[in-house]
């Protein structure tokens with residue numbers, strides 16, 4: 001997976017659809033990132049932070065008991081063990097370094113499940129930056145613990161009451177903030193979406209996931225896995241993972257929430273600065289995504305995923321809420337790992353397809369993008385509701 | 391159809407300061423009557439919003455108007471039809487977000503605007519670099535695409551934007567989204583001056599112009615103003631065509647006194 005073209009396009013997707021006021025900031029960011037990414041000094045600083053602060057490299061865990069139940073060999077890339085609990089830290093540490101390079105003093109971010117907000121608040125604390133996180137009002141309620149966590153880390157959390165009051169609206173509000181504050185504020189976008197250079201930059205910052213996993217797979221298996229699976233909200237953990245395997249023969253699968261599956265059910269359109277696949281009506285109004293996982297409730301996907309879907313290099317599938325809950329419990333029971341509900345989508349697909357489109361005996365790498373602590377209270381409620389319904 | 395740029399140039403030549411008034415299409419029962427009243431009360435052109443679910447350049451007032459419009463079932467086609475039926479005697483520009491245009495199809499949207507007598511369009515999330523396909527379709531349909539210059543736009547870009555803008559040049563008064571403001575700052579005058587250095591097209595200031603006094607102050611340098619949130623708020627408060635006309639009358643008077 002290489003860079004997009006000079007205007008930020010991955011085939012028919014991407015671009016930079018922002019108000020004129022933000023164009024100079026996007027150009028500044030593009031130049032700052034290109035310079036940093038070509039600078040060994042930047043990489044040394046980033047790698048040291050990810051190692052000494054973030055806990056990288058993360059392990060590759062072979063799931064012996066789960067594999068026994070499923071009849072396929074499951075390997076987990078353990079991004080749940082990164083500091084702050086998810087892969088999101090890989091991205092924000094890089095963007096915080098860039099923020100300092102650009103001489104800006106404040107970060108704004110959107111968050112769904114709260115993981116990207118927590119990661120951004122963490123990096124802001126580490127770098128001594130101000131931090132404002134926009135979060136849909138519904139998600140504030142669903143993820144109360146993460147809101148408190150962000151506040152403890154010194155960030156201000158602003159609930160968003162417009163639109164569907166979830167992730168998409170938090171992005172709108174973060175963009176509105178950024179237009180007014182761009183002279184001193186960097187928009188620390190949490191996924192491979194938005195205007196160029198964000199989709200490219202965030203994928204490069206997450207590439208470490210795929211690069212490590214590939215080396216670890218080679219050491220363990222003497223080769224590549226047959227299937228590489230990751231969940232897709234905007235698609236950053238999937239893009240970082242796929243980047244390590246795109247030039248192998250591994251089958252690449254992204255799994256979306258069935259209630260917000262833009263890759264499967266979306267149509268080309270333009271939102272949040274990018275052309276991509278979007279859930280929308282005939283007039284072009286964006287539809288609301290809905291699932292049990294706040295982090296996947298996004299009516300689009302990153303443009304590079306739309307392009308990978310179009311070329312057929314990656315395939316995008318769905319998992320239902322019920323399948324996700326089952327997978328969540330299965331991993332807890334068989335391996336002693338509580339996954340976040342987001343990567344539980346990737347697991348749910350593996351559970352469903354093991355012995356079907358994933359033949360028995362195959363080796364499957366799943367990116368476990370985050371840990372499930374944030375979701376425990378919600379899972380308890382959901383399971384209680386299910387019991388009542390029965 | 392009344393072509394926007396010749397109309398505005400002629401009025402400017404006659405010594406008149408230009409007033410462009412914004413209303414969100416479909417936002418209330420009597421929005422069409424309100425637009426007619428605004429035109430009669432002295433607006434030189436009207437800007438009609440086509441509601442979009444995710445208006446990232448808009449502050450709370452215009453967002454709310456958009457929500458009302460969508461809740462009332464407004465669609466791009468219906469708003470365009472209603473404008474056509476209103477038979478306005480001033481030029482009309484639509485303001486919407488690019489996904490509405492993209493979804494309809496560039497050529498289809500341009501043709502339907504033209505057929506409705508709408509001679510201009512403002513698409514704020516479509517910057518110069520991505521303008522190509524829409525601009526081609528709009529030019530072919532003789533729909534003027536008004537481009538925006540922001541306080542952050544560097545000089546070389548100001549030149550390129552002004553060269554490509556049709557109808558007028560929209561000078562964004564300050565960094566931020568639409569909404570009423572107490573004051574207009576230095577950046578407003580600066581951005582207008584920078585535009586005037588590279589073009590003789592009419593330059594209108596918008597985003598944050600909220601009162602007759604602000605409109606008059608902006609027009610000390612600019613050719614005109616675009617007033618949106620302050621007017622839309624009056625309609626949201628239920629003021630209807632009368633309140634809209636009264637406010638536009640006050641703006642007109644302030645501009646005419648000079």
Ligand SMILES: Cc1ncc(COP(=O)(O)O)c(C=O)c1O
Nearest residue numbers: 115191233234235236237295370
């Ligand atoms: C643990 C975890 N995984 C995945 C995601 C989805 O983001 P992305 O698709 O960018 O990896 C989130 C978002 O909140 C998350 O918290």
